[in-house]
Amino acid sequence: MTSLVPVVHRVTRSDLVRYAGASEDFNPIHFDDDAARYYGLDGVIAHGMFTMGLVTRFLEPLLNQGYRVSEWSNRFRAMIPVNRTITIDGTIQESSQQRVILNIAVTLEDLPKPALTGTITLIRGLLIGGLATTN
């Protein structure tokens, strides 16, 4: 198995506008500073699901080896303000030809504790629950 490479990404306002459009999550705290301040924030913050979605980039080397995600669980621990740099990294908890379990963390450049932590199980092969459904 190839080693996993951390993903470093600066979260921009245009990321969040594009994600809002793509996900149809138009909560204004993710693109409008006035709205964010009205709700007591310092400014626009990333959608939790945007951050979780970015973690998919970290998984791509495994996807390219034929693994696919079978279960993914994570906790959103801190808000991620716009114009900050995040690092997505993970450790392998268990690994075999058929299955990999990763512990992942997303950290903000200046915060010691992760903003997101989670566990992802990937399996290899297309048989899920005993159902072969490829045509």
Next chain:
Amino acid sequence: MNIPPVGTQSPPFSHAVELGAIRRFVEALGLKYQPYRNAEAARAAGYRDVVAPPTFMITLHGLPIPGLDLPEAGLIHGEQTFRYGESVVANDVITVVSRLTEVKTRGPLTFLTLETTGINQDHVMAFVSISTIITRESQS
């Protein structure tokens, strides 16, 4: 705010999964895995068509749960879990039902767990999405 009894569920709703919706989602996240972008690559990897990335399932939301009335502001998405079955690909039709599965209070906070199940056009389970939502408001 109003919270109905645990177990209350939404009427079913069917989403047609559009290729363009998958493309926009993949672009918004900057994903490069070819089966997310290209039907030929998807078939070569064993998928039926261009495949939706794991977190795309959040866009296949259920209809509102009857009686569940949450404040528009101040909701925090605390936790998210997905369990996956058959892959969701372009042109699938996914029927979803959402259900309130747990309500907990801790001090001033209320934790709601909502579970959405997606079944495809062949009646095969595609995913279960479990979201924990936290709100500060108390039930009125």
